[in-house]
Amino acid sequence: MGRILTEKDVEAAVKGGSVYAAGGGGWADHGRMLGYAAVSIGRPELVSIEELGDDDWVATAAAIGAPASTTPWEMQGVDYVKAVQLLQEALGEQVSGLIVGQNGKSSTLNGWLPSAILGTKVVDAVGDIRAHPTGDMGAIGMAGSPEQMIQTAVGGNRSENRYIELVVRGATAKVSPILRTAADQSGGFIASCRNPLRASYVRRNAALGGISLALSLGEAIIAAEAKGASAVIDAIVKATSGAILKEGVVTRKSVVYTKEAFDVGTVTVGSDDTAMTLHIMNEYMAVDDAAGTRLATFPDVITTLSTEGEPLSVGQLREGMPIFILHVPKTVIPLSAGVKDPAVYPPVEKALGIRIADYALAD
Structure with missing residues (x-):
């Protein structure tokens, strides 16, 4: 019903x-x-x-x-x-x-x-x-x-x-x-x-x-809020079946608004050999480690959270801000035909200059 x-x-x-x-x-x-x-x-x-x-x-x-x-x-x-x-x-x-x-x-x-x-x-x-x-x-x-x-x-x-x-x-x-x-x-x-x-x-x-997934996640967040920030972050990780990929400070943000109405660029979290780079086209599309090894790729869920457990948009990120990077692999979420469609990846790969389709289309 x-x-x-x-x-x-x-x-x-x-x-x-x-x-x-x-x-x-x-x-x-x-x-x-x-x-x-x-x-x-x-x-x-x-x-x-x-x-x-x-x-x-x-x-x-x-x-x-x-x-x-x-x-x-x-x-x-x-x-x-x-x-x-x-x-x-x-x-x-x-x-x-x-x-x-x-x-x-x-x-x-x-x-x-x-x-x-x-x-x-x-x-x-x-x-x-x-x-x-x-x-x-x-x-x-x-x-x-x-x-x-x-x-x-x-x-x-x-x-x-x-x-x-x-x-x-x-x-x-x-x-x-x-x-x-x-x-x-x-x-x-x-x-x-x-x-x-x-x-x-x-x-x-x-x-x-x-829609039910989003509602049940939101209900878990609301239930955890009275217990404080770490409880909220734990609730998000548990409800999404995800993991925290990194906790660190935003050390570099380089994002530009294009005439095609996209925000494109990168955000670096952490420094030296522990740094991670988020690749952005409006949303987080991939994460690489300092050596360039891919750690997460669309259609995985990649989200930045504040130390309070608030999901942050790209526009809210500032250099010097401490954040968490949440990663939910595509294997634990329902996937649509849209993200399995090879036709959708060339424009995104071109804008970002990285490979996404290899991972997204792999079983």
């Missing part, structure tokens, strides 16, 4: 989603805004994919951009709802449920407001358990497909006349960059609804149970 999402679920979704945000994944306050708005005006419902009919339409509710930078972004809850409405108009049929492309500080809650207002179900499935830089990585295997898809984008900074509504049709890999450009033009962050697919396809290709 479905689960009605309530006020107590909002903080759990934000906190659990923030760990899976892997250094990216939006803004916690934006997630709270979406969640509290949804539970106060309606009854958003979380359902498993099994509760939908094979031919029901399921689309992805997403937010696109890299708003960790100093861009003038503005996104309102109504933008997520309008994006779904535009997609339904273009499709000519109702969308029964929404998945999200990834967990994150706000993205875990992307489907809640449309569920409260339009009645679309929040489907307990994600395009990727963790956050990732490109829409294609959360496209559950559609990135290399020639099939015509519908993608919509809504939002923007109203006072600067940057508000955009966009409906585009085409092969996923060709239209995804158009939405990223729209995000940049709108101020750096835009709401999207895209890739309506039959529930039977989603069942076979998404990472099932991804």
